Amino acid sequence: xxxxxxxxxxxxxxxxxxxxxxxxxxxxxxxxxxxxxxxxxxxxxxxxxxxxxxxxxxxxxxxxxxxxxxxxxxxxxxxxxxxxxxxxxxxxxxxxxxxxxxxxxxxxxxxxxxxxxxxxxxxxxxxxxxxxxxxxxxxxxxxxxxxxxxxxxxxxxxxxxxxxxxxxxxxxxxxxxxxxxxxxxxxxxxxxxxxxxxxxxxxxxxxxxxxxxxxxxxxxxxxxxxxxxxxxxxxxxxxxxxxxxxxxxxxxxx
Ligand code: HXC
Numbered sequence: 506x507x508x509x510x511x512x513x514x515x516x517x518x519x520x521x522x523x524x525x526x527x528x529x530x531x532x533x534x535x536x537x538x539x540x541x542x543x544x545x546x547x548x549x550x551x552x553x554x555x556x557x558x559x560x561x562x563x564x565x566x567x568x569x570x571x572x573x574x575x576x577x578x579x580x581x582x583x584x585x586x587x588x589x590x591x592x593x594x595x596x597x598x599x600x601x602x603x604x605x606x607x608x609x610x611x612x613x614x615x616x617x618x619x620x621x622x623x624x625x626x627x628x629x630x631x632x633x634x635x636x637x638x639x640x641x642x643x644x645x646x647x648x649x650x651x652x653x654x655x656x657x658x659x660x661x662x663x664x665x666x667x668x669x670x671x672x673x674x675x676x677x678x679x680x681x682x683x684x685x686x687x688x689x690x691x692x693x694x695x696x697x698x699x700x701x702x703x704x705x706x707x708x709x710x711x712x713x714x715x716x717x718x719x720x721x722x723x724x725x726x727x728x729x730x731x732x733x734x735x736x737x738x739x740x741x742x743x744x745x746x747x748x749x750x751x752x753x754x755x756x757x758x759x
Contacts (some may be wrong), residue, residue: 511722513694515549517556524728529735530590535559537581537588539566540595560585568595568621574628588633590734593622593666594644599700600655611658618662619669626673630682638681642733643670644726645688645745647753663688667745674743683742685733690749691720716751 512518527533536553538561540546546563553561562584564577581588597617601610622643633639645667649660667686674684691703691712698704703720706712712720729748732738747753 506717508719508722509724509728511694511724515694517552518724521724525731525735525737529731529737533557533559534590535561535585537562537564537577537585539564539568539577541565541567568625569616571624571628574625575632578628578632582633587637588629589639591625591629591634591639591641592644592730592734593625593641595621595625596644596659596662596697598656598659598697600702601658602655603657606658611661614658615662615665618659619665622666623669626669626684630677630680634677634682635680639683640734640738641673641682641684642730643684643686644730645670645686647688647690647747647749650753670745671743678742683733683738685738685741685743686745687726687729687733688745688747688749689721689726689729690715690747690752692726693720693722695723711756714756715749716755719750721748721750 509524510518510521536559538546538549538553543563543565546565550561550563553559562581564580566573566577568574578588595617597614626641629639629641634641643666645663646659648656649664653660667688670684670686673682677684691701691706692698693703693707695703698720707720712718726748729746733741733744733746
């Protein structure tokens with residue numbers, strides 16, 4: 506139960522000890538990173554290029570707007586030639602009681618998390634995976650398993666995504682497309698941790714109630730995603746892999 510190396514800020518790690526074969530993804534992989542903010546993306550892409558020596562293409566996308574996804578997928582295919590893996594991790598979240606949550610706030614989170622995952626998966630399937638196969642990994646959460654307070658918007662959206670994982674796995678399996686999900690618990694050094702009170706919970710000792718008695722780190726989630734994305738999981742589809750140190754089993758509101 507020792508955490509692997511990580512870095513607590515939005516930077517690349519200075520060193521990394523491989524726990525899988527370094528050529529698990531055919532000697533690493535080129536990446537496309539997408540979000541609404543091209544300035545932040547461009548900076549992140551520069552860091553990734555210098556840390557990995559691989560290509561990284563930053564493209565502005567709003568996952569609520571299918572036409573921006575279509576343009577991004579076309580640009581990616583033109584530049585990189587093929588797409589093997591899609592990671593759906595666009596999400597919006599904040600803590601808010603139902604009484605204060607506006608109709609628009611609930612809709613906004615559903616649109617980013619659920620419609621965004623559907624839109625992106627469908628565009629990539631139609632434009633590439635349908636004919637070439639591929640692997641999709643969605644990033645979910647355990648919030649809805651026990652109805653965590655202040656999280657009806659994100660919990661509902663992620664529950665829909667978990668169902669979507671199974672539906673797409675069934676429909677797209679015959680085309681050689683695997684669809685799986687990782688459901689992380691509290692993960693240090695992330696926007697979710699900052700927004701959802703992770704630091705406060707840690708200082709208050711709340712993570713001692715987690716069976717593994719600590720928050721997770723980003724490297725641990727990367728390892729879970731890499732497993733599902735890669736050929737190591739060649740017979741795994743429609744699975745939800747919970748990577749939360751056992752947290753949801755013992756506490757609904759940590
Ligand atoms: C209540 C809020 C709110 C808040 C926004 N809203 N923030 N309501 N509390 N803190 C309301 C607004 O008032 C508005 O409703 C509606 O939500 C839409 O807000 P906009 O700012 O116009 O929308 P948009 O720019 O699209 O922003 C979306 C967002 C934002 C979700 C609200 O926070 C965002 O884009 N975040 C992106 C990054 C992010 O959240 N990452 C962390 C994911 S963590 P009205 O009615 O006023 O118009 C995560 C971890 C999961 O997912 C769990 C791990 C354990």
